[in-house]
Amino acid sequence: MDTTCDFKFLNERIATYFNPFYEGEYLVIQTYPREMSLRVSKRTFDYESALSHERIQNLSHDHTSFSLRIFYQQQLWTVTEGKPNKISKQQDWKIAGEFLNANYDENAEGEIVVCDCSYPFFRALMIGDENNEFWQPITCLVNDQMREIDNCPNCNFSLIENEVDEDDFEDPIPSACVGCQNYHGIEYGDNFLVCGIHPYGWDDNECPDYSNK
Numbered sequence: 482m483d484t485t486c487d488f489k490f491l492n493e494r495i496a497t498y499f500n501p502f503y504e505g506e507y508l509v510i511q512t513y514p515r516e517m518s519l520r521v522s523k524r525t526f527d528y529e530s531a532l533s534h535e536r537i538q539n540l541s542h543d544h545t546s547f548s549l550r551i552f553y554q555q556q557l558w559t560v561t562e563g564k565p566n567k568i569s570k571q572q573d574w575k576i577a578g579e580f581l582n583a584n585y586d587e588n589a590e591g592e593i594v595v596c597d598c599s600y601p602f603f604r605a606l607m608i609g610d611e612n613n614e615f616w617q618p619i620t621c622l623v624n625d626q627m628r629e630i631d632n633c634p635n636c637n638f639s640l641i642e643n644e645v646d647e648d649d650f651e652d653p654i655p656s657a658c659v660g661c662q663n664y665h666g667i668e669y670g671d672n673f674l675v676c677g678i679h680p681y682g683w684d685d686n687e688c689p690d691y692s693n694k
């Protein structure tokens with residue numbers, strides 16, 4: 482059996498929290514959609530079974546992609562004929578706890594964003610010299626945090642957006658409409674159309690036409 486539990490049992494002395502995989506281990510990972518942490522669908526030392534698991538997963542999921550990696554020299558690599566080929570863009574990024582807390586804290590002015598390449602960073606709302614607000618990407622990994630970055634350290638994609646005006650903030654979804662299929666929420670000129678049934682929205686939370694079907 483090649484379950485996580487068995488590995489832990491056999492390798493208890495060398496297993497660590499930060500490095501849960503073993504040299505030469507094949508991992509079938511989810512590459513799409515992007516998640517804050519690595520999703521591993523299968524771990525095995527057997528190349529053929531890893532390959533077939535990857536194939537079956539990709540055939541059986543329409544909106545999710547899986548890909549084969551090998552753990553080599555403490556990092557994930559792409560695999561060619563069973564051997565490490567190139568360093569993988571997807572790695573087992575470890576986000577520092579305080580950034581995870583901030584991400585889930587509604588009052589914190591910032592959030593974790595995942596780059597297309599899989600790299601997570603923290604998008605913090607900062608105040609500039611002229612009282613202007615802007616989003617500054619900063620690193621949020623356990624071993625690399627609080628560093629202001631303009632480009633993704635993993636794929637070099639530019640992460641800087643233009644300054645945000647108050648006007649650019651999306652109108653918040655009215656509380657009566659959260660999750661409702663009828664919600665429209667688009668501005669036409671000066672008019673904000675909440676939905677086709679109640680163009681100006683519903684006053685309390687009990688909209689009679691709420692539908693989440």
Ligand SMILES: [Zn+2]
Pocket residue numbers: 596597598599600633634635636637638
């Ligand atoms: Zn990136």
